[in-house]
Structures are given as structure tokens and as C-alpha cells.
Amino acid sequence: MNYESTLAFAQSLDYADPLSGFRNDFLFPQQNGSPFIYLCGNSLGLQPKAAREVLNEQLNNWHNLAVEGWFEGDSPWMFYHKELKKLMGPLVGASAKEVCPMNTLTVNLHLLMVSFYKPVKGRFRIIMEAGAFPSDQYAIESQVRFHGYDPKDAIVEVAPRVGEYTLRTEDILARIAEQGDELALVLFGGVNYFTGQWFDMEAITKAGQAIGAIVGFDLAHAAGNVPLKLHDWNVDFACWCSYKYQNSGPGGISGIFVHEKHFTDTTLNRFAGWWGYQEEQRFKMEKGFVPEAGADGWQVSCTQVMPMALYFASLQIFEKAGFIDPLRNKSKTLTSYLFYVINEVNKSLNNEQFKIITPLDENDRGAQVSIIAKQKGKEIFEKLVANNVLGDWREPNVIRLSPVPLYNSFEDVFRTGELLLQISKEVL
Incomplete structure (x- = not known):
């Protein structure tokens, strides 16, 4: 696929994505009244909206059946x-x-x-x-x-x-x-x-x-x-x-x-x-x-x-x-697009500020892209979080970004790259 670093292109991929609706099955954390672009599912996945309902069902069983819940109920x-x-x-x-x-x-x-x-x-x-x-x-x-x-x-x-x-x-x-x-x-x-x-x-x-x-x-x-x-x-x-x-x-x-x-x-x-x-x-x-x-x-x-x-x-x-196969197909495209976006950021900065250490071959990686930030990595990461992009920081200089196919979009990836470039220009 020939990728483009534009919002319209990312949105076109989301429009064609048969799994895009599953994003609505999850709750996103908020900051300053806006949801995060959440790229930390490799550490803790988002809460399914159904979780509260399923948990309440068992709490009600505990309430109504007490010890008989071990053998009674649905x-x-x-x-x-x-x-x-x-x-x-x-x-x-x-x-x-x-x-x-x-x-x-x-x-x-x-x-x-x-x-x-x-x-x-x-x-x-x-x-x-x-x-x-x-x-x-x-x-x-x-x-x-x-x-x-x-x-x-x-x-x-x-x-x-x-x-x-x-x-x-x-x-x-x-x-x-x-x-x-x-x-x-x-x-x-x-x-x-x-x-x-x-x-x-x-x-x-x-x-x-x-x-x-x-x-x-x-x-x-x-x-x-x-x-x-x-x-x-x-x-x-x-x-x-x-x-x-x-x-x-x-x-x-x-x-x-x-x-x-x-x-x-x-x-x-x-x-x-x-x-x-x-x-x-x-x-x-x-x-x-x-x-x-x-x-x-x-x-x-x-x-x-x-x-x-x-x-x-x-x-x-x-x-x-459909279990893992449809998700895997989307995951490979999501991470490939994230590779592309990060490389475009480096081109705009005229240096390899962000070195990708995740395998280039999509068959050798999961839903994660790890990058070494060569300069001011912690500051860049903290500014990403302050601007509602939540990934994961690993000492001494690695940012892990995990686009999860069940709830992340191609627009998430594009906007992350856009913000990464903006912050880098500010701090470098």
C-alpha cells in the first residue's frame, strides 16, 4: 500500500475498516474534557463498556443467591x-x-x-x-x-x-x-x-x-x-x-x-x-x-x-x-502506517530523531512500535501525554506505541505523528 501522511488518507482507511465499529465498545480515558489517543494497550487494555454490566450481573448473583450462587442461577x-x-x-x-x-x-x-x-x-x-x-x-x-x-x-x-x-x-x-x-x-x-x-x-x-x-x-x-x-x-x-x-x-x-x-x-x-x-x-x-x-x-x-x-x-x-485473524490483518496495517508516519517525522526533522527498534517485517512484530528518541525523549513523551496521546515510556530513551486493532484508528496514528513532529520542532 502507498501510504500518505494526511488526515484525509487516514480517515479513508478508517472508513474502509470493517472493524472500526468495535472502537465504540470501549471507554477511553479523558483529559481536559477530551479523550486520549490511547496507545498503551500493550500495558493495560481499555475497559469494555460491557464490563460493568457483566460485573454487576455477578454482584447481583452474590446479592440474591449468596453461597447458592456456586450452583444456582444462569x-x-x-x-x-x-x-x-x-x-x-x-x-x-x-x-x-x-x-x-x-x-x-x-x-x-x-x-x-x-x-x-x-x-x-x-x-x-x-x-x-x-x-x-x-x-x-x-x-x-x-x-x-x-x-x-x-x-x-x-x-x-x-x-x-x-x-x-x-x-x-x-x-x-x-x-x-x-x-x-x-x-x-x-x-x-x-x-x-x-x-x-x-x-x-x-x-x-x-x-x-x-x-x-x-x-x-x-x-x-x-x-x-x-x-x-x-x-x-x-x-x-x-x-x-x-x-x-x-x-x-x-x-x-x-x-x-x-x-x-x-x-x-x-x-x-x-x-x-x-x-x-x-x-x-x-x-x-x-x-x-x-x-x-x-x-x-x-x-x-x-x-x-x-x-x-x-x-x-x-x-x-x-x-x-471473528477472533484473532481479522484483528491481525488490521494490526499489520496499523503498525505499517505508524512506521511510515514516524519515518515521515524524521524526514521533516532532517535526521533520525526517532529510531524504530521493532522489526520492519510485519510478520515479526505484534501491535507495537518501539522507538528510541535520540534527544530529549522523556520531555517529548511527557508533552505527548500532556496533549492527550498516551503511550509508554521505558528508560532510558524508548517510547512504546501500541495501536490496538479493536479500538485504535488510523486517524489515531496520523494525529500521533502530527503531534510528535510538532513537539519535536518545539523542543529540539
Whole structure:
């Protein structure tokens, strides 16, 4: 497509966008009586208008049914998670039985590592991306120490080449092969939070399993953002938060995926809880843990009804939109247009003030464009926010902009570039 840096062109793209109406399903924050151009869905998604209604429905159930709400009413809490499972599966390329909403992301990462990180003498290492989000770094480090290993020896990080910002797939695969039979676990992010790079998850899975390792992913920045085929890719396990691209609210409930090939593996360790016990026998209160079939068997605590209700409100929007494929098509165009607009800003400034560090190939990125501001980045970012454009600042000099296809428009992208140029001319 031949892009143009004009308002009329951006509006023409919005007019032709079959998903443009979904913008009306969300609430935008306001400042000085005007809505923000919200480009921070990679950190916290917007509130669906339906969230209040769905939450009030459950509050009314609590009011009217009290404890009987677990088994009475239109959506008994005992089985409420099953309604979400039907909608979660298509978003990550899994069957309903392979996914489950529960806990929060790092809690689930720990629970899954209990099962799938099984170090033994000679095979104890974990390979991960360098610069992964700190919660992953801390979780992996603590798991390694729990098993009696030194993180400096047990954790292998794959970093970009000197002068580069993203990882080359061949370097990841080579490092996996290099570790060979010393590698117990490959644990990568699906999409890197800092650069927006979408890793080749299928290739990483094949490479890790080829040398006998288990392969898992943290999909915090991938689920609801890029098309995933966890079952078909033969991924062993994964987990994600739902409050970024899936709009479930701050601290919203997490989700897990466990490939069905592991359902009958009785050698897997797990930290068990009552809610993971066989559903039909759960209330007999008997000794001896017998897990429920599927991903539900990794549950620990009872259904978190209110967070699930908020997640359900957003998942229903994804269902109406046709799940991820239509959104992905728009997302690629949105980010490509943002690339174009940023480059036009640089041309107008006669220098590369804003260096894009997100992959140029649309198939290697999600709904995020990260830019290094070479001069006065924090001042420029703060002025963007003061003028109702809300992205995300990362030290020391990176601005992350995330045009989300469910609620962002091409006009949002154009006006962001227009303001970026105006501010840059003022402060540089």
C-alpha cells in the first residue's frame, strides 16, 4: 500500500475498516474534557463498556443467591470458567480442555514450572531471551535456586548481536542446539515486551524438543495480539495475563495452556489444590489428589468470579470480531502506517530523531512500535501525554506505541505523528 501522511488518507482507511465499529465498545480515558489517543494497550487494555454490566450481573448473583450462587442461577460459579475456556481456546490455537483461566501470570508460571522444569544431573539448564520482562527473570532465577542450582550456570540467555536490537531466529536455534542434552527447558516470551518482536515460536518449539527439552512460553504480550497455534505447534505449556491486549482490567485473571499430550502423564509434579481435583468427586473431600482432566487439573484455588466476569466481557468482543485473524490483518496495517508516519517525522526533522527498534517485517512484530528518541525523549513523551496521546515510556530513551486493532484508528496514528513532529520542532 502507498501510504500518505494526511488526515484525509487516514480517515479513508478508517472508513474502509470493517472493524472500526468495535472502537465504540470501549471507554477511553479523558483529559481536559477530551479523550486520549490511547496507545498503551500493550500495558493495560481499555475497559469494555460491557464490563460493568457483566460485573454487576455477578454482584447481583452474590446479592440474591449468596453461597447458592456456586450452583444456582444462569451462570453458576462452579462452572463459570468453562464459559471462558470456549472463547480462550480460539485466541491461542488450543482446544477448550487445553486452557484454563486462573490465578495471575507469575503464579501460573511458577505452577507450570513445578510440572515442566524437571532438572537432573547433566540436564538442568533453562534457555531464555536476554532482557525478558523482570517477572520472568525473577521467577526463573528462583526456580533454579529452589532446585539447588546457581542461576549463573543454569540460566542461558540469548542476546541480540552487537549493534542490533532484536534476536535473529537462527541465533536462537543455534544456541538451543549448542546446549544440547544439558538443556531441560526452553522458556521464551512470545512477543518481547521491549521491542515488540514476535519470536518464531514454532521453530523454537521444534528446536527445543529436538534435543529433548520441554518448551514453554510467556504470552503476556502475544495472547490477543498475534495469531497463535499452540496445539498445532506442539508447545508443551504456556501462560499469559489477560489485562493487556485482552482488556480484562488491572491485575486481571491469567490463563494457562497445557498440551493434551501431557494430560495422562502421571510423572508430572504439581502443586495441587482443591479446585484442581476431579470435578465430579470434589465435594467428597477425600484424601489423595486426583487431578481433573485437562488444564483444569492445574487449578489450585476456587474460581475467581469477578475477575473472570471482566475477562468474559472482553472475550465476547473478540468472538464478535471473528477472533484473532481479522484483528491481525488490521494490526499489520496499523503498525505499517505508524512506521511510515514516524519515518515521515524524521524526514521533516532532517535526521533520525526517532529510531524504530521493532522489526520492519510485519510478520515479526505484534501491535507495537518501539522507538528510541535520540534527544530529549522523556520531555517529548511527557508533552505527548500532556496533549492527550498516551503511550509508554521505558528508560532510558524508548517510547512504546501500541495501536490496538479493536479500538485504535488510523486517524489515531496520523494525529500521533502530527503531534510528535510538532513537539519535536518545539523542543529540539
